[in-house]
Amino acid sequence: MTLPIHIWERGYRFTSASYVNKYLHDHYETLALPNPTLQARDKSTAFMYYLEHGKSYYSLSSTSPLEIKPLLLFYGLTHLLKAALLTVDPFYPDSTSVLAHGVSTRKKKKQQYLFFQDEVKIQRNGLCTHLSEKLFHVKQLENKKISMGDLMECLPELDKLFYYFRPTKGTTSVTVNGDTLLMPSNISIQDIKESFGDDLEIKWNNNMISIQRYNKHLVFPIRSHSDTDIYIPSKLSYIHFLPHLIIHYLLLYNLSMIARYETEWWGNLIRSSPTHDYPLIQSFLQSTLYSGPSLIFDYLESNQEKNPLLE
Incomplete structure (x- = not known):
């Protein structure tokens, strides 16, 4: 399955260096950041490459086997999020503390492990908290433990599937x-x-x-x-109250870690589909292939709408 062209058509204007320079400059000026002209010129290329590389990961994931799909989708989303981050934070990365993923999970899974019951823990420093604060003004997430089931139940695209496994709609x-x-x-x-x-x-x-x-x-x-x-x-x-994109980031982070380090469990899940985990994970990976880029462009376009100079 390939990605529908119209998703990436929304980002065609960001392949123009002059447009991106003006786009970033006007945002930095609106935010009263110092030296908006210089900052925009310095960050335009990085912004364009983040989007370009993110698109490449998503394109590869659309035709990749399920075994490696979470890895490609996670890094694809991470690159798109970094592009969005540059619209409000031209100084990223200003320290090594924001380079880590900002999330941790149990490395060795217990017997009878179920993805739905697994948890991730949000760290004080790292990309996750930095994104939440800079892009969405959501703070105080550090040390929060969140289950995969709770995250999945936040996503309306999985609601119909969940209905077969539980009596109420989320x-x-x-x-x-x-x-x-x-x-x-x-x-x-x-x-x-x-x-x-x-x-x-x-x-x-x-x-x-x-x-x-x-x-x-x-x-x-x-x-x-x-x-x-x-x-x-x-x-x-x-x-x-977690931003939609952060929910996708957390789910893909854990799935990418499982695909890398829990090879036996991941292989068994794909080959034999023994639990509810398989259809939920499969459905999520299918939906995030489209919704991840769409949500990013929603964010970039909402910034544009707020700034009449770019209309």
Whole structure:
């Protein structure tokens, strides 16, 4: 299976050095960063290469065997995330502490290991926390332990598959009408206020909750599965406030580690598919092949929309 061309068509303009230079310059100027002209000129080439190399990894992963697919997808997403990072942080990497992945997992898996029950731990330093803070303004993630099952349940693209393995759905569909969100009234108002902030206008209408002045660039806990399908977790916890891209990063990190260091378990999973792990992992790898680049371009385009100089 090859990647649909339209995903990468969204990034064609970033293959122009003059466009990228202006794109970065205007962002750095808007952020009041020092020497925006110099910084943009210095980082334009790195920005373009991160996108180009990321695309190469994704292209290879689309036709690669499952055994190595997690490795290619993880490094593909990492390169795309670094490109996005340069739009807000021209000094990356300013120290060796941000070069590590910023995540750890149990190296030796226990007997009867299940991926769904496995955990990753977010480190104080490293790319994961740096991305979360710089791109999404999410802090205080260090030392958090998060299970793979909880991460997967955050993804609406896996919800239909999960339904075969558990009785309840992890996400609830919401409707977007301009700057208004409509969602079922069984979702806690307190959860909504904590999710979106107290300054929103919340109304009830025909058993639906209407949220006015919705910001279309809001990242959490909204999840998008396509241009028209928008979801919110049925029950909210701090995990649901992780940015969508960070969820993909954490899942791919652990899967890439397993593909590298847990060869016997990984091989058995692929060959015999003994548990629910296999269809969930397979479905995730298939969906992240498309949603990873799409989410990156959503981020880059949202930055462009906020800056009229680039329209």
